[in-house]
Amino acid sequence: MKALTVLAIDDSxxxxxxLRRALTDRGFEVEVAVDGLDGLEALERSEPNVVITDIxxxxxxxxxxxxxxxxxxxxxxxxxxxxxxxxxxxxxxRARDAGATGWIxxxxxxxxxxxxxxxxxx
Amino acid sequence: MSDDxxxxxxxxxxxxxEVLESGLLDLSNGDAEDPDDTIAAIFRAVHxxxxxxxxxxxxxxxxxxxxxxxxLDAIRERRLQLSPDVMKVCHSSSDALSDRVKAEQSGEPVxxxxxxxxxxxxxxxxxxxxxxxxxxxLGGFTPLAIDLPGGDGEQDAGPIALQIDDPEPEPEAxxxxxxxxxxxxxxxxxxxxxxxxxxxxxxxxxxxxxxxEDVPPLDAVTPDAPILRWVIEVATDVADEEIRxxxxxxxxxxxxxxxxxxxxxxAPQDADAEGQGSPGVEPAPSAGTAPIESPPQTAAAxxxxxxxxxxxREVAKESQQKKSPPSTPKQTIRVDLDRVEQLINxxxxxxxxxxxxxxxxxxxDMPHDQAIIDGLDEFRLLTRDIQESVMAxxxxxxxxxxxxxxxxxxxxAQATGKEVRLSTSGEWTEVDxxxxxxxxxxxxxxxxxxxxxxxxxxxxxxxAGKPSEGVVTLAAAHRSGRIVIEVGDDGGGINRKKVLGxxxxxxxxxADANLSDAEIDSLxxxxxxxxxxxxxDLSGRGVGMDVVKKAIQALGGRxxxxxxxxxxxxxxxxxxxxxxxxxxxxxxIAEQTAVLPLSxxxxxxRSETLEVKSVGSDSKVVLVRGVSVPVIDIGVELGFRExxxxxxxxxxxxxxxxxxxxxxxxxxxxxxxxxxxxxxxxANYGExxxxxxxxxxxDGRIALxxxxxxxxxxxxxxxxxxxxxxxx
Numbered sequence: 001m002k003a004l005t006v007l008a009i010d011d012s013x014x015x016x017x018x019l020r021r022a023l024t025d026r027g028f029e030v031e032v033a034v035d036g037l038d039g040l041e042a043l044e045r046s047e048p049n050v051v052i053t054d055i056x057x058x059x060x061x062x063x064x065x066x067x068x069x070x071x072x073x074x075x076x077x078x079x080x081x082x083x084x085x086x087x088x089x090x091x092x093x094r095a096r097d098a099g100a101t102g103w104i105x106x107x108x109x110x111x112x113x114x115x116x117x118x119x120x121x122x
Numbered sequence: 123m124s125d126d127x128x129x130x131x132x133x134x135x136x137x138x139x140e141v142l143e144s145g146l147l148d149l150s151n152g153d154a155e156d157p158d159d160t161i162a163a164i165f166r167a168v169h170x171x172x173x174x175x176x177x178x179x180x181x182x183x184x185x186x187x188x189x190x191x192x193x194l195d196a197i198r199e200r201r202l203q204l205s206p207d208v209m210k211v212c213h214s215s216s217d218a219l220s221d222r223v224k225a226e227q228s229g230e231p232v233x234x235x236x237x238x239x240x241x242x243x244x245x246x247x248x249x250x251x252x253x254x255x256x257x258x259x260l261g262g263f264t265p266l267a268i269d270l271p272g273g274d275g276e277q278d279a280g281p282i283a284l285q286i287d288d289p290e291p292e293p294e295a296x297x298x299x300x301x302x303x304x305x306x307x308x309x310x311x312x313x314x315x316x317x318x319x320x321x322x323x324x325x326x327x328x329x330x331x332x333x334x335e336d337v338p339p340l341d342a343v344t345p346d347a348p349i350l351r352w353v354i355e356v357a358t359d360v361a362d363e364e365i366r367x368x369x370x371x372x373x374x375x376x377x378x379x380x381x382x383x384x385x386x387x388x389a390p391q392d393a394d395a396e397g398q399g400s401p402g403v404e405p406a407p408s409a410g411t412a413p414i415e416s417p418p419q420t421a422a423a424x425x426x427x428x429x430x431x432x433x434x435r436e437v438a439k440e441s442q443q444k445k446s447p448p449s450t451p452k453q454t455i456r457v458d459l460d461r462v463e464q465l466i467n468x469x470x471x472x473x474x475x476x477x478x479x480x481x482x483x484x485x486x487d488m489p490h491d492q493a494i495i496d497g498l499d500e501f502r503l504l505t506r507d508i509q510e511s512v513m514a515x516x517x518x519x520x521x522x523x524x525x526x527x528x529x530x531x532x533x534x535a536q537a538t539g540k541e542v543r544l545s546t547s548g549e550w551t552e553v554d555x556x557x558x559x560x561x562x563x564x565x566x567x568x569x570x571x572x573x574x575x576x577x578x579x580x581x582x583x584x585x586a587g588k589p590s591e592g593v594v595t596l597a598a599a600h601r602s603g604r605i606v607i608e609v610g611d612d613g614g615g616i617n618r619k620k621v622l623g624x625x626x627x628x629x630x631x632x633a634d635a636n637l638s639d640a641e642i643d644s645l646x647x648x649x650x651x652x653x654x655x656x657x658x659d660l661s662g663r664g665v666g667m668d669v670v671k672k673a674i675q676a677l678g679g680r681x682x683x684x685x686x687x688x689x690x691x692x693x694x695x696x697x698x699x700x701x702x703x704x705x706x707x708x709x710x711i712a713e714q715t716a717v718l719p720l721s722x723x724x725x726x727x728r729s730e731t732l733e734v735k736s737v738g739s740d741s742k743v744v745l746v747r748g749v750s751v752p753v754i755d756i757g758v759e760l761g762f763r764e765x766x767x768x769x770x771x772x773x774x775x776x777x778x779x780x781x782x783x784x785x786x787x788x789x790x791x792x793x794x795x796x797x798x799x800x801x802x803x804x805a806n807y808g809e810x811x812x813x814x815x816x817x818x819x820x821d822g823r824i825a826l827x828x829x830x831x832x833x834x835x836x837x838x839x840x841x842x843x844x845x846x847x848x849x850x
Contacts, residue, residue, distance in 0.1 A: 011166065014131040014174040021127070056166045070310060079312045101312045102371035107176040119321045119368055 004121050005029040007048035009039040009065065010083065011057040015106075019052065019083075022110035028117065036060025040068055048078065049121040052104065055084040055095065063098045070099035079120040083108070131174045135223045138167040142216050143525045144549075150209050151545065161204075165194040171219065180226050183219075186237055189244045190215045202247060211243050217529055297326060297357040298365050301379040303350075308375035319354060321368045326358030355383055462515050469512045470799035476505040477820035517552035520598045520607070523561060524549050527569050527596055534573035541580060541591040542573050548598035553605050557677055557697055561607070564670040568609040568693050569594060571667065576611030576691050586688065588612065601696070604705075610692035616685040618642045625651060643683040647671045667693075675831075678704055678721045703797050704817075708825060709775070709789040712762035715825040716789075717798055717817060722830040724776040724784060726792060729769050740765060744774060744786045751776065754837045755788040756828065760812055779834045787833070800827065812836060 006028045008019040020030045031048060033039040035057040043051070051069070055062035066080050082095035082103040092103045101120050104113055145164035148154040172187035193212070196202035218233075218240050225232040300322075304313060322328050333351040337343070356365065362380060369378050480498060524546045535542035553561075577583075577592035584590050595610040618639060625631045625645045637645075645651055649668040671681045679697040698705060698721075706717040707726075733745045734753065742753040753774070757763040766772075766788075774786040798817035814829035 012170040012173060013134045014127070014177070015170070017127055017130050018177055056169050058163065058166065070312070077312050077314060079314075079317070096311065096374075099311050106173050115367075116370075120317065120371065 003027055003029045004049040004117065005031065005046065006117060007031045007033060007039065007042055007046075007051045009033040009036065009042075009051065009057070009062070010054040011035050012054070015054065022108075022113060023117070026110065026114040028114070036062065036065030036068070039065050040072075043069065043078070050117050051078055051080045052083050052117070053080060055082060055091065063094060066095065066098040066100050081116065081120065128178065131178060132223065132227045134174065135171055138171050139216070139220050139223065140522050140525055141167040142219070143528065144521060146209070146212055146216055147525065147528050147544075147546075149204065150213070151543075158198075161194065161198050165191065165198050168194055168219070171223070175226075182232065182237075183222050183226055186215070186219055186222055186241065189241050190219060193244050193247050196248060208247055211240070211247060213532060215240055215244060217532070296383045297355060297359075298362060299381055299383045300352075300354040300356070300365065300369075302352045302354065302369075302372075302376065304352075304372065304376035308372055311371070311375065313372060313375065315350070315352065318368060318372060322354060322356050322365070325360050325364060326356050329355040329357075357383075465512055466516070469509050470801070473505055473509050473799060474818045474820070476502060478822050481820045513554070514552070516555045518555050518558050519550045519552050520558060520561075521549035523558055523565065524596055524598070526562065527565055530566050530569045531573060531594055534570045538574055539579070540573060540577055542577060542594055543591055544594050544596060546596045551598035551600060551605060553598075553697065557605075560673065560677055561695075564673045564695070565596075565607070565609065567667075567670050569596070572609055572611040572613075572691070572693075576613040578614050582614070586614070605697040607695045607697070608692050610690060612690040615687040615689060616643055616646070616683070616691055621645055643685055646683060647681060675721060678719060680721050704800050704827065705795070705797055706827065707775070707795045708793040708798075708819065709773075710791040710793060711760070711789050712757040714757075714760075714762050715793070715819065715823055716756065717825050717827045718775055718777065718787065718789075719827065719830065720795065722777040722779070724778050727774045727776065727786075729772040729774060732774065734769050742769070746776065746784075746786070751784050751786045752837070753786045753788060754833060756812075756833065757788070757790075759833055759836060777830045777834075779831045783834065785834050785837070787830075798825070798827070
């Protein structure tokens with residue numbers, strides 16, 4: 001079975017590294033991007049099965065990224081999970097309104113995260 | 123948790139703290155180009171610190187960062203005005219956050235009381251707004267340590283939400299029947315019916331049927347329109363939470379009904395889908411109903427959505443080529459410092475080799491060949507470019523260093539009860555990494571000195587017609603191949619009468635000394651000099667500006683002072699761009715070639731213009747403008763020759779050691795002044811007294827780089843300390 005590829009977008013190096021390790025250890029291929037614009041570029045290069053994006057980022061934030069993906073032609077159907085420390089429902093809703101498939105609350109439990117990814121990428 | 127990830131986290135924290143500090147500084151100085159951007163950036167910085175801290179279960183850090191973040195968020199959303207008072211709390215919080223990060227890294231205790239106080243101050247800023255907000259946001263933010271499995275693949279998952287073997291017995295163990303009508307939102311969020319069905323298929327056999335009654339004529343069909351209703355039966359014995367989990371993100375985007383599979387007789391009321399019935403029973407085909415094949419069990423069998431639309435993808439590719447790529451952020455790599463040093467060494471060799479080659483070819487009678495000449499020229503330029511590029515690897519802006527000074531100013535201001543503002547310029551000036559690191563202590567001392575001694579107190583300032591807030595300036599600039607850093611204050615200037623009095627009292631200069639203003643000012647650098655009449659908590663006693671001077675000299679730098687009564691004082695540091703090269707003069711001594719560092723040299727004088735006097739049996743002094751300067755014959759010191767009877771036809775290089783004492787070094791001839799690449803000697807020869815390093819000159823000769831401090835020290839031990847050095 002081919003490994004699922006996850007694109008993880010976060011401006012924090014620590015967070016990117018955490019995601020990368022948590023996911024590679026669970027059998028995913030992981031690509032990373034540092035902000036929304038970088039993420040869009042990554043989407044043009046490759047076809048991840050799932051995208052995980054942080055919300056607060058410089059240049060282009062998570063909302064902007066999700067909207068751009070949904071409006072764009074490339075990979076517009078890719079599942080996107082918004083990753084944020086805010087568990088506040090209104091931010092979740094904003095991410096959903098922008099077109100996020102789902103959300104993950106930081107700090108995440110890697111096993112649960114992997115489960116959510118497998119589900120949305122099935 | 124693996125240590126290197128922790129290191130990454132702390133490294134990133136410090137970077138984020140720099141962003142925070144510089145942002146706050148820009149905001150308080152009004153230097154922020156776009157204050158909203160700056161506020162957003164500092165919010166993100168604190169937010170990221172909190173995010174990482176949460177992952178490492180650093181609860182204390184999370185608590186502080188969270189509170190700080192909440193305040194920054196309020197500022198960002200203009201619910202809280204960025205008044206000077208708010209700014210002050212932000213600065214303190216930034217300092218406390220920095221302390222907390224350092225403490226978490228080193229495992230040392232933090233000043234909990236101070237932190238608690240700050241958190242209270244932050245809460246006070248939020249006022250009433252916080253009460254409602256607090257529980258929800260922090261409550262939702264439960265720090266949870268992530269336990270990453272190691273390389274051996276051990277899956278220590280910690281708390282797992284999926285209760286695989288939930289013992290709750292389901293009477294209808296046959297499975298679940300799901301009636302589902304996704305709406306447009308489901309599709310707009312990247313939802314795919316097939317994905318959901320595939321996910322369900324991982325739980326057991328799936329029977330799916332679709333009601334296509336609402337399907338419009340083909341020309342009215344849009345891919346995202348919610349026109350199909352689905353009935354999905356899953357033969358499984360899992361708990362219904364697992365089914366619900368699969369629909370977690372789809373629940374709100376359409377109608378979902380999940381129930382146990384019933385007997386064929388009991389058809390659902392509203393869904394007129396005919397696909398009901400027990401698994402295996404082929405639904406009766408009827409108008410508008412199309413049986414859907416059960417999807418394969420594995421997720422990988424079907425490519426992702428984008429691949430299902432080849433046409434769309436081709437269009438996408440085309441538009442992608444037309445579009446210019448968006449600018450990427452600066453990419454960086456981390457390189458072992460040893461490798462960089464090795465590279466710098468090799469480039470040093472290259473530069474020397476190039477110079478040697480050029481010099482040799484100069485002396486060769488060669489047929490004129492323009493191609494060769496051009497080639498050599500190109501080689502020279504390339505070599506220079508390579509050297510500059512390699513040096514640039516080690517170069518770092520002084521900004522982080524300057525930012526640390528902002529805190530020093532704040533602390534010094536608090537300790538002295540003065541109002542002080544720091545104004546910086548030239549933060550982006552780049553200096554060798556090693557130099558930046560070693561500047562921290564001297565600058566700290568100079569800044570404290572400026573606040574403590576340079577600035578008057580508020581009343582004195584107002585009496586002098588100045589604003590009560592004093593300004594300390596910190597500036598960096600490139601000037602003729604060197605870095606100049608200035609620490610200035612707009613205080614009362616140096617009280618020269620007082621300085622001279624102290625110097626005389628301490629025996630630094632004789633009571634009848636007649637010194638110029640500049641000479642008096644430079645007394646501040648004299649060892650043991652301190653004008654603080656009472657022991658200051660800040661600048662402390664025993665650590666004077668002489669220590670600063672020593673530190674700067676160790677970096678190949680020079681220090682100077684300028685002061686105007688009533689207008690303030692400026693201390694200047696001039697530094698080489700890198701420690702790998704040195705500005706020096708190349709001299710001949712007893713047929714040996716040596717280099718004297720320019721940072722030590724005051725002036726050079728020819729012997730015939732000067733009067734040399736013998737002092738005692740084998741010591742000499744030379745009178746420079748009426749002042750006796752001890753003579754050191756380097757040739758003798760280094761054992762190149764016996765003491766000379768006469769110093770005629772020699773050159774005196776007047777040098778200053780780190781203590782500010784001047785000596786006259788005797789050399790035979792000055793060849794030229796140039797930049798030389800420093801080559802360590804220790805590896806081959808061990809430590810050699812009076813020699814700090816060596817260099818290879820363009821003609822291939824090896825020249826020793828002399829250590830003025832050691833030479834002076836040595837000559838003192840040999841000679842009777844009769845000639846007391848006097849500055850000037």
